[in-house]
Amino acid sequence: MEERDEISVVASEEALTRVSGPSWVRLWLGRVGPFLGLIFVLLVFTLLSADPAQYLSPRNLRIVAAQTVIIAVGAIGMTLIIVSGGIDLSVGSAIALTGVVTALGLRAGWAPSVAVLAGVLAGGLIGVINGLVITRLRVIPFIATLGMLGAARGIAKWLAAQQTVNVPETWVNELAVTFPARRWMFFAPGVWLALALAAIVAAILRNSVWGRRVFALGSNEAAARACGIDVENLKTSVYGLAGLFFGLAGVMQMSRLRQGDPTVAVGTELDVIAAVVIGGASLSGGEGSILGSMVGALIMALLRNGCQQMGWPNYVQEIIIGAIIVLAAVVDRLRHVRRLAET
Amino acid sequence: MMGSVSEQMRRRLWSFIGCLVLALVAFGCGRSGRATKSYRVAVIPKGTSHEFWKSIHAGALKAARELSGEGVQVTVDWKGPLREDDREQQIQVVENFISQGVDGIVLAPLDDRALVRPVEEARRAGIPTVIIDSALASEAIVSFVATDNFKGGELAAERLGSLLQGKGKVLLLRYQEGSASTHEREEGFIKRLKERYPAIELISSDQYAGPTRDTAKRAAENLLNRYGEQIQGIFCPNESSTAGMLLALQDIGKAGHVFFVGFDATESLIEALRNKQLHGLVVQNPFNMGYLGVRTMVRYLRGEPVEKRIDTGVMLITLENLSTAEAQALLHPPLDEYLR
Numbered sequence: 001m002e003e004r005d006e007i008s009v010v011a012s013e014e015a016l017t018r019v020s021g022p023s024w025v026r027l028w029l030g031r032v033g034p035f036l037g038l039i040f041v042l043l044v045f046t047l048l049s050a051d052p053a054q055y056l057s058p059r060n061l062r063i064v065a066a067q068t069v070i071i072a073v074g075a076i077g078m079t080l081i082i083v084s085g086g087i088d089l090s091v092g093s094a095i096a097l098t099g100v101v102t103a104l105g106l107r108a109g110w111a112p113s114v115a116v117l118a119g120v121l122a123g124g125l126i127g128v129i130n131g132l133v134i135t136r137l138r139v140i141p142f143i144a145t146l147g148m149l150g151a152a153r154g155i156a157k158w159l160a161a162q163q164t165v166n167v168p169e170t171w172v173n174e175l176a177v178t179f180p181a182r183r184w185m186f187f188a189p190g191v192w193l194a195l196a197l198a199a200i201v202a203a204i205l206r207n208s209v210w211g212r213r214v215f216a217l218g219s220n221e222a223a224a225r226a227c228g229i230d231v232e233n234l235k236t237s238v239y240g241l242a243g244l245f246f247g248l249a250g251v252m253q254m255s256r257l258r259q260g261d262p263t264v265a266v267g268t269e270l271d272v273i274a275a276v277v278i279g280g281a282s283l284s285g286g287e288g289s290i291l292g293s294m295v296g297a298l299i300m301a302l303l304r305n306g307c308q309q310m311g312w313p314n315y316v317q318e319i320i321i322g323a324i325i326v327l328a329a330v331v332d333r334l335r336h337v338r339r340l341a342e343t
Numbered sequence: 344m345m346g347s348v349s350e351q352m353r354r355r356l357w358s359f360i361g362c363l364v365l366a367l368v369a370f371g372c373g374r375s376g377r378a379t380k381s382y383r384v385a386v387i388p389k390g391t392s393h394e395f396w397k398s399i400h401a402g403a404l405k406a407a408r409e410l411s412g413e414g415v416q417v418t419v420d421w422k423g424p425l426r427e428d429d430r431e432q433q434i435q436v437v438e439n440f441i442s443q444g445v446d447g448i449v450l451a452p453l454d455d456r457a458l459v460r461p462v463e464e465a466r467r468a469g470i471p472t473v474i475i476d477s478a479l480a481s482e483a484i485v486s487f488v489a490t491d492n493f494k495g496g497e498l499a500a501e502r503l504g505s506l507l508q509g510k511g512k513v514l515l516l517r518y519q520e521g522s523a524s525t526h527e528r529e530e531g532f533i534k535r536l537k538e539r540y541p542a543i544e545l546i547s548s549d550q551y552a553g554p555t556r557d558t559a560k561r562a563a564e565n566l567l568n569r570y571g572e573q574i575q576g577i578f579c580p581n582e583s584s585t586a587g588m589l590l591a592l593q594d595i596g597k598a599g600h601v602f603f604v605g606f607d608a609t610e611s612l613i614e615a616l617r618n619k620q621l622h623g624l625v626v627q628n629p630f631n632m633g634y635l636g637v638r639t640m641v642r643y644l645r646g647e648p649v650e651k652r653i654d655t656g657v658m659l660i661t662l663e664n665l666s667t668a669e670a671q672a673l674l675h676p677p678l679d680e681y682l683r
Contacts (some may be wrong), residue, residue: 051443062441066434160550164521166456178438178464213629257430257457263520266432302424308439314425 017224033331034129034279034295037324041299055309062187064180068301069190069239070095070256070265074272075279075293076194076201077127082207082256084238085143085218090130090148091246092268096261097156098123098250103165103174103260112170119254125252126152127243131236137288149269156262165260171175175255190252197245202290218285240267274321278328285334299324348509381416384439384640386633389476390427390554394609395582395629401681402633403449408681412643417641420445428519428554430457437461441468447485447644449636451476455523459483471643475636476629477524485643486655488636490627491548492524496531496580497659499604502623502659503576504540506602513576515548516563518584528580528606528625537551546570551585560588567591575601585624589615608660608674616662624660630676631655 026200046052074091081088098119105115126148133144168174174181176190185192206212213234216224225231254260279296281288300321307317388396388405400421407417424432430453438461440448448465450472452458459481462472466483475488475544478674503513513530529548536543550566552559563584577592579585585605589612592598598620605612606625615621632655643649660670 054443058441063438063442067438070431130486137482162520164453164454164456173460177460179467253431256460257454258460259454259456261430261454261521264362264429266429267426305442308422308436309443313418314423317425339471 034292034299037278037299038295038302038329041302041306043300049306049309055306058186060305062180064301064305065191065292066176066188066256066297067305068297069176069188069194070252071268071271071275071300072194072294072297073190073197073245073249073252074268075195075275075297076198076290077242077249078272078276079279079281079288079290079293080201080205080214080238080242081141082273082281082283083218083285084214084235084237084290085221086134086235087145087273087283088127088130088242088246089142089145089269090126090152091249091272092265093128093156094123094246095241095253095265095268096263097126097152097159098153098163098247099254099257099264100156100160100260100262102251102254103167104159106167106170106172107165112172116172116251118304119251119306120244123247124240124244126241127246128236130243133241134239135232137234151250153262153266160262161313162262164257164262167254167259172251172255173258177255178253190255193248198290200296205290210234210237213329215286218287220286227245239297272297274325277325277332280328280332282332296328344602345530345587356476361658381418382446382641382644383448384637385420385421385422385443385445386637387436387440387451387521388423388431389433389451389453391421392427393422393582394519395607395627397425397678398676399602399633399636399677400453401676402630402635403637404633404681405630406641410638411677414643416646417637419637424453425430428453432452434458434461437465441465441470444468445470447472447640448472449633450474450479452479452523453477454521455480466681471637471640472635473643475632477522479682482525482566484665486649486651486653488632488639489524489655489658490632491654492527492657493531495606495625495627496528496533497535498659499606499623499625500532500535500576501526502661503578503602504536504543506622507540507543507576509540509567510542510682511575512544512546512570512573513578514546514570516559516566516577516579516584516588517548517551518579518581519554525606529681532578543576546574552579552581552587553620554583556583556587556590558650559584560590561587563588563591563672564594567595567597571595577601577603578605579603582609582612585612585621589620611664613674616660616665618663626658626660626670626673627660628656628673 001162045055051053078088101122102115102119105118106112114253129147130145133139134141177188205214213229213267216229217231217234221231275296276288276293278299279289279292303320304317388395388399403419403675407419408416422436424436426432433453436450437450441464448470452474455478458479461566462479462481463483465472471485473485473488491528503556515529517529533545533548536545547566547570550562552562577588579588588600603623604623608624608626612621612624617625619674635653658673664670
């Protein structure tokens, strides 16, 4: 997004001086769309709720934050992949597998930090394999990761002997706890970790050479190749790095369940992709921001929480989230039309 | 270039601040809680689509209605996990009810370990939990209101054993990994079969049906493909596995040619019992489970003593006793009377 976006920001500021209201609104809408969505969701539930103080209470916000962690950490990785023009459908299975790996490590008596590291690295390994299949075997990402969706799920069940793997009490269990034992932390350590990682990756994506290349790759792969970028290794590195985040999401999931569960997180990849799309990324690549994806993840958790508070049945929230995904894509589309008109 | 980036950042920051302000304004305008003394009880099933859970729902509503008649206002909040077999989703439902500050939670946990943390968090927040249907590995609960599942499995083994006259090959299609209630039924079945009918061979007992009829049917098809010609008896430990197995048997024309004992009852399974495609159904009393779950919760909330373990009963239903009043009361709980 950034290369084009910066140009378009300059262009838009010129445009601002000459173009009338509606198009300015449209452009602005595209940029702050995710935030508007967040405010909208908060406002709607606050107004509808019989007890708005409860919905906006620190206690409820902590619960929403803890519920967002897994999707948010996954969305950091998925943003990298989607910006690079790829897709990863194996996230849910990777979460289950890396959670099982961590749980097995803990049960075998490894130091908690070693078990966590093993889980994260297992995620990275899955990502690197995805990347290699995509670049070396020339399988499109949708198919390569669809294969991994099945394979990783199967390996998770195999490693766990088709059962849940219960773990001894360690600090890992406190990572994603809703109400941390140390009160001054307010949010669970996992929430702070997710925020810190989001900030770091956002900076890398925005400012580093590697980050600029990822945007270039997603915007126009042929041009990136022509510019001398080693596209194959870049892609593999994107999937590998993203895999580390999926591994961390798996550790968080294990922490929340206090067990490695090979059947958990079926379909989570779709929630993660939805968060990234709601956050303003384009599935055709070259666009997206970590901040937007985090807001997207938060919107979905707030919706789920709010729908339950209203006593609405599950299908209502499924319909609403579906509609919001399409709406996000429409806003993205409008932005594109505007941009093409300017250039 | 940098200017435009920071401009963008600034706009984002402003919209974020705007959002916070709006939230605080709304917070300030918030009306404060409920005035009248009444109990709000959250009832959380494992899923919402099986008829079993609808019976629990109706039973819970019956308890609430009765209690209201006795002058104790009780409202029941009914909410299942978004994805039926997903522990994470059920945890989120429990957490959100904690956040809403309900007076008590009646929970059918999807897993005996994974739901321990949220239930203990609920207790720390002053919200007691009654567990129904499946056990929870925690002492932090008020009571466990459920079927004696082990006994249910034993009833099924007795039925198959006597139908087969103590010999032959049978097959057990398990329900799902980590589900405590069905695991006990499976163990009760295996134990009684081995003790009383040592000549009967349990030819397969390591396959799982999965969460839905569809996954159960696929698992059953694969099993029947391999063992279909050898077996004379089948046991399935819950509604979806029984229904899936029945569909698979009907597809290959073997329904009625093997002795088949299932667990839980629906209209289609009763129909199969009448058509002699099923030869026994172990039936629980989910209506009673929902009813006693809410009753027990309210008793506890009112400071009355409660039992730690409450049995809600099991019964073997066959073609012979199908029309008895006892069986009919179990098979046709008054759902319509309570679910609108």
